[in-house]
Amino acid sequence: VTVRALINGQPGDSISVRDRGLQYGDGVFETIAVRRGVPLLWERHLERLQEGTQRLQLPAADTDQLWQEATSLCRDTERGVLKLIYTRGSSERGYRAPSVSMPNRVFYLAGWPASASIANAAVCVCRTPLGDNPLLAGIKHLNRIEQVLARAEWTDQYSDGLMLDLAGNVIEATAANVFAVVGQTLRTPELSRCGVAGVMRGLVLEQAARLGIPCEIAPLTLTELHGAHEVFLTNSIIGVQPVTTLEGKAYKVGKIAQTLRKEIQSLNAVA
């Protein structure tokens, strides 16, 4: 029997209905590319997980234990996607957390999605806005109804959809961060009021800096995006994915996206 999921280290596929992940979305998650048995960018994923656990006042994760469980689950996987859900654990009814929380950790393995290898993405703009919530911005917590509703706006026509904040600024895609080359500068939105600070976003920013590509974290309007020379999406599964159409406007696959895409691939950061 191939084990596809581990719950607190044990093969299984279910969790208590008193788990606070189910009750309140009280936890965080990570989506990790797997190649030849290795969870890629592990340290970066764990770093973000830890930022999430701190901000949500969750007990710190045992990173050695997580590594052992992740690698044991992925051992025979050539290419796959590993999802980790880390919740505050079970409790009785009510928002109050137990005085000592016993987090639940869920790992499960999914196949490698065909869509991850698409080099050129068609993208829409979602009507579903991202709410405003500085307290939760940046981390990958389990409160994701906004992304679910945004993703329901199309079926197969697009690779992803851009989400705007309540002021109409471009923030991210439902499952990826967004970069644009505006003028001579690579730009990606700041995520202090909403959005998820992707692990791949961080790596791309570092590589851009290393390669001397002028780069800034600053607001991005839809008008600027329409006038951009290049637009691309990033996440841990797709790496760097150039956007070739956005609401009817066509973009060329530009030099910066190509350079960064190759760079990320050569770092073996994507499966």
Place this chain on the structure above:
Amino acid sequence: VTVRALINGQPGDSISVRDRGLQYGDGVFETIAVRRGVPLLWERHLERLQEGTQRLQLPAADTDQLWQEATSLCRDTERGVLKLIYTRGSSERGYRAPSVSMPNRVFYLAGWPASASIANAAVCVCRTPLGDNPLLAGIKHLNRIEQVLARAEWTDQYSDGLMLDLAGNVIEATAANVFAVVGQTLRTPELSRCGVAGVMRGLVLEQAARLGIPCEIAPLTLTELHGAHEVFLTNSIIGVQPVTTLEGKAYKVGKIAQTLRKEIQSLNAVA
């Protein structure tokens, strides 16, 4: 064996880790008082559940089936709290919902909390703000990290804590709605950008109108609250609970709160 939980009609205590309630908080819930085997205010709870399923584009619930399951679980319960969680069901990885969702419904019974019978509540003001999200405001969805963080601000000193929106207006308590008598008028905040429109809030508004108590749904500042003649909290478990202290300020239990509290009790709307 006393059955304490039903999952899709079957006794049990666990749910698939692929359930989207766990993965994304993709669902809604209700917290229902039970008295002598009867789930109270059932139609109102179901009405709100249905508004939630519509707004989240979840398949409609089979209300007859829910009623049968609820009453079978509560049959021997003199006083208790029934929680219903209704999720979009399981799916593979990713925000995209299945083309046909098979919702999961979870019922579980908890004991009657001693805190529900406290007639006079001491209340704090939470530092954790409510984010701004018109799309999700009003419904009782499963994305509740804000309430969890707010509830973590105190242990036992208070009955509940008031939450403000990002502009500093009073919206609700972590687990209750708030009413204040400002001048001659009963006032409760509008919930178009954040907050949960409680079933008891709706009933109290109706009873106030029926009794000829002038009442308005309008913004409420902390300053107005400090100057209010009466303040009280409402939810399905506590009914109408007068606030007697708020951040050091003492309130008398006023006539309007007393009247409405008795009214709600006489309707057998609370256990």
